[in-house]
Amino acid sequence: MRRKDAMQHEAAPLPIRFYRALLHLYPAPYRRQYGYDMQEIFASRTVSMRPPFGTVVALFMAIADVIPNALGVHLDILRRDAQHALRVVRRSPVLYGASFAILALGIGANGAVFSLLHAVLLRPLPYRDPSSLVMLWLSREPTGALVGNREAERRLARGILTSAHVLSWRDGSRDVFSDVAAVDLWQGNLGTQFDFATGDRTERLRGALVTPNFFELLGVQAALGRTIGSVDEKPGATPMVISHGLWMRAFGGDESIIGRPMTVATGSGRRRAPRTFTIVGVLPREFHFTYPQETEAWGVLSWAEVAAMNPRALALWAVARVKPGQSLDAAQQRIAEIVDRTEPMPAGTPRTKRTRVEPIENWIIGDSRPALLLLAGVSILLFVITCTTVANTLFIRITAKSRELAVRAALGADPRRLVRLLLTEGMMLGLIGATLGLLVALATLPLLRRMVPAIVPRANEIGVSVWIFAFAAAAAAAVVLIAAFMPALRAGRVDLANSLRVATGGSLDPSSTRWRSGLVGMQSAIAACMLVVAVLLSASAWHLAKSPLGFEGDDVLTFEMRLIGGGYGDDTTLAAFQGTLLSRIRAVPGVVEAGITTAVPFRGVDFRRGVNLPGREDFVMGNERVVDSAFFSVMRVNLVEGRVFGPAERLGSPLAVVVSQSFARNLFGDGPAVGQRITVSEQPATVIGVVEDLRYQSLDLEPQPAYYLSSAQAPSELFCIVARTRGNATPAVLAAVREVDPTLPVMNVTTIDRIIDESMAVRRFYTSATVSFALLSLILTVSGLVLIVARWIAERRNEIAIRSALGASAGRLIGMVTLQGLMPVFAGGVVGIVAAFAAARVTGEFLYQVSPREPLVYVVVLAIVGVTGVLGPLAPAFAITRVQPADALRAE
């Protein structure tokens, strides 16, 4: 018997069989080359070892020998492949430079978008177990003019509660909620906007009063001192917890403030008065309850105080924690049951307000989610295009070096070895690409932080985290898989005869062309789909930009003054104060004109009231705005009929009303409006003028009917100043206001055009991102196309030479080549717009006055794709004119 048979016999001793098995850790060619000899040496070394002790020693020897050496061999190969890959890169710097740039852009853009998504959507909210926290609401469906108004829908879906709701819901839901807390919040109630005097001015803080269990329910601990807790459920407790932001801003981060008094004016109406609290704690920097504007000062609202509140006043926000094992549905059902029991409706009357249990995450980031998901979708598509472009590049390189591969394979190189070589190349692309991409993403972060609208919750918390590195690693892995595997799989079955034929100038394997055309087609489909969305969004933005406002907001300075509390209680004093204030402001150099209004556009403060025709019970709804005579000229509102307010309107004189055109139509149809009598808040009034409708809620909402009262006749304690200025008069105006009353806080100082601009910020952000990503993908698609056509021509030099020798004109040949490139691009483009059409319902959510199925958009995109498909291949196609028949024949 030959020795090899003896050695491979089943009866070989255990250590030898083990060693043989371990040898599989080596690469197959290495094992085939040296395995037998190694096994022989190992056998001769261990032959004298006797079981059981000797066997154990032999097994250990086998492990100690094979594992480190096999690893070493693999590393050697990797190092050699990497060196090879680097040489390859040095040999075609343009091709690889382009690949690296494409990857850096693709991964960088995605990394930046991912860090945004991570900061806003993916990171857990700053509470313990945030997924079990819910907000409790009373929601209403919008009616009348508000139907279809998404902003109003959102607001109405989140109606606040009365104290009676909070108490009965808390007591009746102990089986589904582990706890319920109530908050009296600045967003809803003027009483919790705290006036805090610092230095020479008074600041209005965003405040809240919370039940003692609030912080414990959220699972939040103070960064310094303590939060409000059950110890504060006692009469006379005055704890104050402040946000990290306020601590830094007002107290310079002074750690000794704990235990110090802090006096702020709280309450509303006549009850507003300065009260002294004791600062007991500072909240952690990351803690937020309201987004994007954080609540700054927290006082206690004892349960006894809740029980003593007016049970019919809608005043409280409620947050609850769902018990483990209980579902949202169960909670929802329980609350609905309680309401059915405590507030039964007469039979047959539908309930207008419904209870709603909303996950806190949805409350905080739900509204930003669609835009961010759109961004994520677009960015993923860009990433796919990036990878296919790189795959295409590798692919081209493989066919370009098919001769080398064919020769290697013919010389007996293991096809798996070739696949490995390509994988290493892909890995290198992935690693370098991801590293560059990471750098691009990190460099983009500060820019991104500025670009993301402030209204997106937590957007200011975008930062460098481990996750962005994890993302880059994942992206690198994806690149390796996509960029290396597709070509590598094909290289794994290199067709020798075909490759040699191609390499020596024969015609190309048609399946390889199909692959590359397929990739270009796919890119074209994605690019077309993105283009459709980009064009739709741009059209929508254009419609918005040109939607008539009814006023001119440029150079109009505005700020809010809400006299929540004292001093100006009676109308005479208030009107006199407003008069003094306006005359002081008008005297400031740079102020052209100044007026007063209760509502500034796009600020959400616009009170809807009902007005009657005399003798009629039914109301006609309109937004009531109290303005002075200057308001209309400051805002450049067009007077349609009659007049605006003048000196005739004084306290005590007959009530005058100016109505908007649509309100006049609603009231009087096509009849005359001026001179008509109506009833406003149960007082008779006369219509003195009609003005144009103003777009006041947002750019994408139609103007709502409105009527105007004179601030001289019905002065409001909540008012805003609007001042048309020349140059920067803001500091001087604010100084003038302080001179009139230094204790009055001035809020939200800005300009009207900035308000309009900010209202567009989210839309502008995702529109510009989508447009730029779509353009980028179009560029990538074209570059892929150019590469392919160039390659196609290189492969067909002979065919082209022969055709041209046979008299085909250059133009005809160029046409032939161009058609080659156009076909996949156009076919992909059609697939892409069909996909975009199918997704129209989703896209429609983001559009204004543009149908997501607008045929013109699809035609335009198809035209863009078509033109690209023709122009892209043209540059390389001209290379045809340089093909000399003689050269090609010489090559034969």
Next chain:
Amino acid sequence: MTYSADDVATLLPLPTPTFHILIALADGERHGYAILQDIEARTSGAVRMSAGTLYRAIQRLVEEGVIVEVAKRPAKLLDDERRRYYRLTQFGLAVARAETARLQEMVKFAHAVGLTPRHA
């Protein structure tokens, strides 16, 4: 195969196990096991290489052109067709010589400053 002095120099200094392999192959072709036995005998068992270490070194030396696998073996050695035999190339010989010269030089330097082994 042509080679330059530079080609030789880039391989120096040789790792000790590698030099041992070259020494073992200096007086004729051998298969792997014989190389190990030769080294062990020469060093009285002080140098014992594992099979894995030996063949990694062999693989590298083959790639570097220092040794080659012998295609035709002496008839009397046809005891096992699967054994692989190796011999030094001209280049390998040059490398081994250069390494020897390098070490001699080093020893000379050491002697010059009085570094001599205790029991020499």
